[in-house]
Amino acid sequence: MTVIVVMGVAGSGKTTVGSALAERLGVEYAEADAFHPPANIEKMSSGHPLDDEDRWPWLHAIAAWISEHQATGGVVSSSALKRRYRDVLRTGGDVWFLHLDGPRDVLAERMQGRTGHFMPVSLLDSQLADLEPLETDERGLIADILEPPSAIVDRALTELAKEQP
Ligand SMILES: Nc1ncnc2c1ncn2[C@@H]1O[C@H](COP(=O)(O)OP(=O)(O)O)[C@@H](O)[C@H]1O
Ligand SMILES: O=C(O)[C@H](O)[C@@H](O)[C@H](O)[C@H](O)COP(=O)(O)O
Incomplete structure (x- = not known):
């Protein structure tokens, strides 16, 4: 079953x-922050953005969760800011x-x-600078955060259903 990755800054x-x-x-929900090594949380808490090297082990741990949930499906959050980070998550199996x-x-x-929450607002600009939005050839949907959460959920489920055989 498809595992949904909820991404964004x-x-x-x-x-x-x-x-x-x-x-x-x-289905089960997993929180991205739970996959960070303690050093990453400490780094962000002290106001320093993560770099690629900090993020690889975290992304591989989330990919492993995706792989373990292929049979049941699941939802996992992950900022997944860059396309190459999403490539790592896709190694876990079927993702949307x-x-x-x-x-x-x-x-x-x-x-x-x-x-x-450990994440200081001062790190928002570094997150936005790293962000490579989901592209049209990547499976998934871009949703507007000005919509209420229930409307975003409805739309995601409608779009996902359209893609299922
Ligand atoms: N679509 C939305 N409309 C209004 N408020 C929202 C919406 N999504 C999240 N929030 C609120 O914004 C804050 C941040 O949301 P959160 O889920 O913690 O974001 P993230 O996990 O991406 O950091 C929370 O207080 C949450 O209640
Ligand atoms: O890649 C990163 O820089 C971090 O993973 C970062 O994205 C962080 O973990 C969350 O964004 C903070 O937690 P919230 O998203 O819950 O604010």
């Missing part, structure tokens, strides 16, 4: 939309990306509104 709604999507589908995209001011406001 910090604050785009990956956790909110991803967990709602998993609940609607009755839901890219949550929206304006910087809304992202910053949503990050600011969260409490107790």
Whole structure:
């Protein structure tokens, strides 16, 4: 079964939309941050963006989760900012990306509104600089974060259903 990867920069709604999507589908949800080695979380918490070398082990761990969930399906969040990061995730098996995209001011406001999260708002611009949006030849959908989460979930399920044989 297809594993859905909910992607986008910090604050785009990956956790909110991803967990709602998993609940609607009755499949497991996994949070990208749970796959980071502690050093990566410490680096981001202290205001430093991750680089490619920091991200490879994290991406491979998520690809392994994708592989382990091919039989049951599942939903996993991952910022998956660059196309070559998504290439690593695709090595895990059948994946479909839901890219949550929206304006910087809304992202910053949503990050600011969260409490107790390790990711500082100051890292938003580095995330946006790294972002390579989902391309038309990559399986998936770009959704607008100005829509409510339930509408994004509905649209994702409709689009995904169209692609199933
Ligand atoms: N589509 C949406 N509309 C309104 N608020 C949203 C939406 N998606 C997420 N939020 C809110 O924005 C904040 C960031 O969302 P979150 O799911 O933590 O993002 P991420 O996991 O991508 O960092 C949360 O407070 C969440 O409730
Ligand atoms: O690749 C990265 O730079 C990080 O993985 C980064 O994307 C981070 O893990 C989350 O974006 C922060 O967590 P939230 O997305 O939940 O804010």
